[in-house]
Amino acid sequence: MSPLLDVRELVVRYGRTTAVDGVSFQVDAGETVGLIGPSGCGKSSTAAAVLQLRRPHSGEIRFGGVELTALGERELRAVRPRVQPVFQDPYGSLSPRRRIRDQVAEPLRAQGRWSAATGPGRVRELLALVGLDGEHGGRLPHELSGGQCQRAGIARALASDPELLILDEPVSALDPSMRAGILNLLLELQETRGLGYLFICHDLAAVRHFSDRVLTMREGRLTAS
Amino acid sequence: MRAALTRAAGLAAVLALVGLLPWLSGKDPALSLLRARSAEQEPTAEALDAIREDLGLDAGPFGLLGHWAAGLIRGDLGVSWVSGSEVLPSVTAGLQVSLALMGASLAVALLVGTALALPVLVRGRGGAGTLGAMLAAVPEYLVALLLLVVAGVWLGWFPTSGWGGPAHMVLPALALGIPAGALLGRLVADALPDALDERWVELWRGAGVGRRAVTTAALRRVLPPLIPQFGMAAVGLTGGAVAVETVFAVPGLGRTALGAARSQDLPLLQGAVLALLALGLLVGVASAALRAQLLGPALRDAALTLPAARPVRVSPAVPAVLGTLLAGVTGWGLLRDPYVIDTTARLTAPSWAHPLGTDALGRDVLARLGHGAGSTVGTAAAVCLIGLVIGLALGFLPNAATGLADIANALPPVIVGMLVAASTGPGAGGAALAVALISWPPLAAHAAALAQEVRASAFLSAQKAIGASPARIMVRHVLPSVAGPVSRHAVLRLPGIALALASLGFLGLGAQPPSPDWGLLLDESADYIERAPVAALAPAVALALLAALAVALSAHTRRGGPRRAPVRKEAAPVAV
Numbered sequence: 117m118s119p120l121l122d123v124r125e126l127v128v129r130y131g132r133t134t135a136v137d138g139v140s141f142q143v144d145a146g147e148t149v150g151l152i153g154p155s156g157c158g159k160s161s162t163a164a165a166v167l168q169l170r171r172p173h174s175g176e177i178r179f180g181g182v183e184l185t186a187l188g189e190r191e192l193r194a195v196r197p198r199v200q201p202v203f204q205d206p207y208g209s210l211s212p213r214r215r216i217r218d219q220v221a222e223p224l225r226a227q228g229r230w231s232a233a234t235g236p237g238r239v240r241e242l243l244a245l246v247g248l249d250g251e252h253g254g255r256l257p258h259e260l261s262g263g264q265c266q267r268a269g270i271a272r273a274l275a276s277d278p279e280l281l282i283l284d285e286p287v288s289a290l291d292p293s294m295r296a297g298i299l300n301l302l303l304e305l306q307e308t309r310g311l312g313y314l315f316i317c318h319d320l321a322a323v324r325h326f327s328d329r330v331l332t333m334r335e336g337r338l339t340a341s
Numbered sequence: 342m343r344a345a346l347t348r349a350a351g352l353a354a355v356l357a358l359v360g361l362l363p364w365l366s367g368k369d370p371a372l373s374l375l376r377a378r379s380a381e382q383e384p385t386a387e388a389l390d391a392i393r394e395d396l397g398l399d400a401g402p403f404g405l406l407g408h409w410a411a412g413l414i415r416g417d418l419g420v421s422w423v424s425g426s427e428v429l430p431s432v433t434a435g436l437q438v439s440l441a442l443m444g445a446s447l448a449v450a451l452l453v454g455t456a457l458a459l460p461v462l463v464r465g466r467g468g469a470g471t472l473g474a475m476l477a478a479v480p481e482y483l484v485a486l487l488l489l490v491v492a493g494v495w496l497g498w499f500p501t502s503g504w505g506g507p508a509h510m511v512l513p514a515l516a517l518g519i520p521a522g523a524l525l526g527r528l529v530a531d532a533l534p535d536a537l538d539e540r541w542v543e544l545w546r547g548a549g550v551g552r553r554a555v556t557t558a559a560l561r562r563v564l565p566p567l568i569p570q571f572g573m574a575a576v577g578l579t580g581g582a583v584a585v586e587t588v589f590a591v592p593g594l595g596r597t598a599l600g601a602a603r604s605q606d607l608p609l610l611q612g613a614v615l616a617l618l619a620l621g622l623l624v625g626v627a628s629a630a631l632r633a634q635l636l637g638p639a640l641r642d643a644a645l646t647l648p649a650a651r652p653v654r655v656s657p658a659v660p661a662v663l664g665t666l667l668a669g670v671t672g673w674g675l676l677r678d679p680y681v682i683d684t685t686a687r688l689t690a691p692s693w694a695h696p697l698g699t700d701a702l703g704r705d706v707l708a709r710l711g712h713g714a715g716s717t718v719g720t721a722a723a724v725c726l727i728g729l730v731i732g733l734a735l736g737f738l739p740n741a742a743t744g745l746a747d748i749a750n751a752l753p754p755v756i757v758g759m760l761v762a763a764s765t766g767p768g769a770g771g772a773a774l775a776v777a778l779i780s781w782p783p784l785a786a787h788a789a790a791l792a793q794e795v796r797a798s799a800f801l802s803a804q805k806a807i808g809a810s811p812a813r814i815m816v817r818h819v820l821p822s823v824a825g826p827v828s829r830h831a832v833l834r835l836p837g838i839a840l841a842l843a844s845l846g847f848l849g850l851g852a853q854p855p856s857p858d859w860g861l862l863l864d865e866s867a868d869y870i871e872r873a874p875v876a877a878l879a880p881a882v883a884l885a886l887l888a889a890l891a892v893a894l895s896a897h898t899r900r901g902g903p904r905r906a907p908v909r910k911e912a913a914p915v916a917v
Contacts, residue, residue, distance in 0.1 A: 169802050196808035203799040211800050211818060226809040269803070276807055 118181060120145045120312045121166065121199075121280055126175035128161045135161040136172070137336035143280065146306065148313040150327030152320055158336040159316045163284045166314065167201055168192055180279065197227055197276035204285040206265035210257040216268045217243070217253030223275040242271040246301060263294035270301065280312040288317070299326060347744025352622075355748060358760065359614055360409040362607045364402045365764035369393075370422040370607070409611070418615075419608035421601075428612040431597060436616050438504055439593035442517065442586070443578055443620075445510050449518025450525055450574075457526025461533045462556055471892070473530065476523030478888040480840055481581035482847050483881060485516035485588040486863065490870050502590035513589045517581050521574050528570055532563045565635045572628030573750060576621040580753020584848060588867075594620075595755075602759035603767065603849055610763050614756060621751055660893035667714065667886055674711015679704060679857045688873040698876035701869050706862075706876045710883055713857035717846075720773050721839040728780040728838075729831040733824065735781065736788025746782035754779060754841040755848065762850040769858070772851030776841045780834065787830050791823045836891035843884060859884060 119142035128136035136158040143149045153159050164170040166177055168184055177184045182195060203209040210219055221239050224230040243253050246267040257265050266286060273281060283302070287295040299322070305311060317323045323330055332339045363370070371389040393399045396419070400408065412419060418428035457473045492512060493501035499511045536542075536559040545555050583595035590596070598613035600606075673696075683703035691698045697706040735742035758775040765771045795801060796819065804814050839859075845851035846860025854861060859880050866877035 164802075167802075167806050169805060193808040193810065196806055199806070201803060201806050203803070205799055209799040209803055211822075213822065222804070222809075223807040226804070226807050226813060272803065272807075 118178075119143060120147075120180060121314070122176070122178040123162075123166065124176040124178075126162065126165055126177065127173045128158070128165050128170065129173040130161075134173075134336055136165065138175070139333070139336075139338055141331055141338065143312045143314055145279065145312050146310040147329070148306065148315055148327045150323035150330040151314060151316045151333060152318055152323050152330060153333035154318065157333045159318075159333055160284055162333070163201070163282045163314065163316055167199060167282055168196070169201075197223065198278055199280045199282065200273035200276050200278040201282045201284060202266070202269055202273055202286045204289050206262045206269060206289060207257055209269045210265055210272075212257055214256070215253065216248070216255055216257065216260070217250075220253070220268065220271045220275055223272060227276065238275075242275055243268075245274065245305070246271045247297075261294070262290050263297060266290060266294075266298055267301065270298075270305075274305070278311065280314065283313055283315045283317075285316055285318070287322070288319070295322070302326075345744070347741055348747050349744075351745050351748035355618070355752070357406060359611050359618075360406045360413075361402055362611055362760065362763055363396070364405050366605065366607060366766075368605060368607070370396070413615075418612040421606050421609045423604055423606040423609070428608050431609060432594065432612040432616050435592065435594035435597040435613060436620075438591060439582055439586070439595060439620075442510065442513055442582065442591060442593055445514035446517035446521065446578065447575070449514050450522035453519055453522025454525035454529065457523060458529040458533065461530040462560070473523050473527040474892045474895075475889060477520055477527050478837075478892045479520060479885060480584075480844055480888065481516055481520055482584035482588060482844055482863075483884055483888075484519055485513070485585045486867055486881060488512045488516050489588060489867075494871065504591050504593075509589075509591070513585050513591055516585045516588070517578055520581070521578060524574050525571060528567050529560075529563060532567060533559060536562045561635070565632050568628050568632040568635070572625050575624040575628070576751050577753055579617045579621050580755040582617075583753075583755045583759070584844060587848060598756075598759055599848055599850075602763045605763060605766075607763060610759065614760065617756060618752075621753075625751060660890060663886055663890040663893060667883070667890065670707070670883070671711045671714040671718075674707045674709070675715055677705050677708030677711065679708040679712040680855060681705070688869055688876065690873065691875050697879045698873050700865065700873075700876055706879050709857035709862055710859070710879055713859045713862055713880075714883070716769070716852070716856065717839050717842055717859050718835070720769060720842055721835050724773050724777045724780060724838050724842070725831045725835050727777040728784055728834075729828060731777075731781040732784025732831070733788050733827060735785040736823065736827070737792055742782075742785045742789060746785060749779040749782050752779050755844060755850075758845040758848070758850045762845075767850050767853060769846075769852040769856070772842055772845040775845065775850075776838055780838055780841070783834070784827055784831055788823050788827045791826060792819060795819050795822045833894045836887045836894065840884065840887055840891065843887075859887075 121143040123142070124140045126136055126139045127134065139158070139162060141149065151159050151162065161170070165172040165175075168177070172185060175185070179195065179199060184192065184195065187195065210216070217236075217239050220242055221230065221235060224235055224238065239253065240250055243249065248264060248267055248271065252260060252264060252268070257268070260268070270286075281302075286302070287298050290298065302313070303326070306313060313327075315323065315327055317326075358365075371392045390399070396408070409419070416429065418432060420426065421428055421431070453476075489501050489512065492498050500509050501512065503509055537555075539562075542555055542559065545558070579595070582593060583599050585591070586593040586596040587599055594613050594616055598610055598617060601610035601613060681704060683699070685703065686695070686699050687701055687703045689695055689699045689703075695705050695707065697710065700706055700709065735745065754776050757779055758772055761771040761775040761778075762768075765774075801814065801818060804818055809817075842851060843858065843860035843863070846858040847864045848860070849864070852858035852861055854865075862880040863884065866880055870877040
């Protein structure tokens with residue numbers, strides 16, 4: 117069986133600086149691949165390239181058998197929902213001016229899957245899945261705690277029915293007391309939905325505990341681990 | 342680099358606009374020129390055609406522009422359409438007078454600025470305060486009129502018109518120098534406490550460096566980022582000079598330009614405006630050079646910045662009271678008729694029938710003030726809206742906008758007003774267009790900063806990852822985050838825009854009589870200040886209140902306008 121995500125010889129450049137220099141790895145469905153390394157080693161650039169938020173300089177990113185780098189912006193939009201990000205900053209990843217339930221509903225609306233009959237129920241379901249209730253849904257991000265915002269961000273990612281989540285340091289900005297809750301939630305979701313995770317972190321203990329395999333990155337390259 | 346290109350393009354566009362004035366205005370000066378040149382000659386078709394050909398008027402816009410540019414390079418500015426005399430000598434004569442006046446007013450500005458900054462220098466804290474902010478906001482024409490009335494007419498200390506000796510220079514220099522000096526003093530006084538709060542000051546003091554040395558170093562630390570602002574203030578002097586020279590009948594460049602604009606003597610206007618623009622450009626270049634000199638290598642390595650001038654702290658009650666007062670007067674005046682002429686009740690003192698007295702034609706001043714506010718504020722609101730649209734549009738093209746904004750910032754409203762009035766004829770619409778053309782840069786800068794902030798947020802990456810189209814992201818996420826704060830910002834600029842419109846009205850470049858425009862009221866009232874002081878001072882007081890309102894509102898810009906999205910790293914819920 118071919119892997120869910122197959123990255124080959126990925127190169128990402130910012131001007132003359134090479135942030136990612138020939139990285140190759142695979143992620144299978146239901147598998148968690150940890151990616152660790154010091155700040156500035158190219159972890160987040162790899163994530164941005166896999167999400168196609170930044171087009172790579174060269175290399176292949178094959179997702180579910182589709183070569184993403186070959187797709188145009190319009191075709192890419194059809195594939196994007198299947199790979200969803202969870203960001204580090206729980207507040208920054210939500211719009212400060214819209215209610216949580218609207219933000220979780222946004223993927224449904226943008227992807228043309230919203231209807232007045234089923235939409236609100238679907239949003240409640242998604243919020244319940246991450247441990248938030250309808251009362252949280254009516255609030256604005258700054259009225260929630262960081263952990264609650266991170267849960268809302270995960271609910272938004274799930275709204276697209278993804279197969280792969282790119283977790284870019286999802287617990288680094290959280291209180292230690294809240295980290296375990298979020299990590300357990302992610303494990304649960306993986307079990308019930310068979311999600312693949314690319315888990316980026318610089319906390320080796322958390323990565324070891326959480327991941328099936330761990331990749332180590334240094335100065336844009338993977339090192340043997 | 343791209344900003345430099347657009348700046349050059351903008352400058353070329355302004356020059357071309359000046360050169361094309363005769364074509365834009367669609368005026369045929371042949372007949373008036375013929376009369377000016379020789380009274381006897383018959384206005385035959387051949388004679389008129391010869392003049393048109395001589396001026397390059399029949400060659401279309403490009404031919405005209407080429408003709409003008411070629412003349413410019415030879416040092417030939419053409420011939421006045423009204424007097425038939427050479428333009429260049431009038432311009433150089435006016436330039437000499439204006440340069441002397443500006444030199445004197447710069448000296449005044451330095452004195453005023455030092456006086457405002459001195460308390461902060463001595464105490465090491467505080468700010469310029471409300472007085473400085475008020476003085477900086479009051480337009481030059483208002484200061485000029487007040488000085489004319491108080492020091493010139495009532496006290497009789499100085500001559501009030503003409504250009505004879507040093508005594509003639511005092512009042513115009515004060516009128517130009519006080520607002521400019523207040524601005525300089527306020528900028529320095531507000532920036533100093535921040536510089537004195539920096540770490541190095543503590544270190545120096547701990548090391549036993551004397552108070553004077555620390556203060557000098559702080560001053561030197563504060564100046565470089567402020568110098569571009571000083572340059573802008575000096576450029577503003579060229580616009581202020583038009584009003585002040587007109588009030589005091591000083592035969593300078595500004596008055597020459599205004600006279601030419603009013604009589605549509607386009608070659609003279611072109612020459613005078615060109616000289617004013619060159620003056621402004623020279624000041625800009627000089628201030629940039631001075632800044633580079635002061636900063637040295639720091640400019641290349643890392644630009645030094647200081648927080649912008651701190652807004653004056655004003656209780657929210659102040660703008661509320663000022664606004665209510667103005668609205669009250671306006672509402673009361675709107676109920677009365679501003680056009681009824683009663684020649685038996687000319688220049689009466691305030692009474693129950695005429696609460697603010699009557700003007701020279703026996704018209705009710707309160708009614709005129711009320712209706713004037715209605716039309717001035719209405720026009721200002723329209724101008725604000727246009728500025729908002731331009732600002733939002735250009736805010737999303739920051740590269741193109743910076744260069745254009747530099748040009749717009751460097752053009753005082755009065756000069757743009759003269760150019761517009763010369764090509765369309767003076768009128769309320771032209772004045773509104775002139776102010777709208779240059780009122781957008783702060784809004785565009787604000788919009789650009791907000792758009793950049795939104796685009797850089799993880800939240801927007803999430804939208805992209807969802808598969809939302811760029812148009813959807815723009816309309817549903819970027820625009821709402823930008824439009825709200827920028828709109829509030831635009832509303833706060835309304836009083837300032839109304840003041841600029843009034844200044845054009847005052848100079849006869851805006852609304853025309855018998856319209857009750859505030860600037861026009863002020864201009865008319867200046868003539869009867871001694872016989873009916875209350876009626877004459879009413880528009881001046883109203884304009885001063887408007888300036889105070891502008892200051893008080895700007896104090897609330899931070900809270901009401903550019904509010905940043907909350908960015909927090911801690912997981913602490915914060916109630917609002």
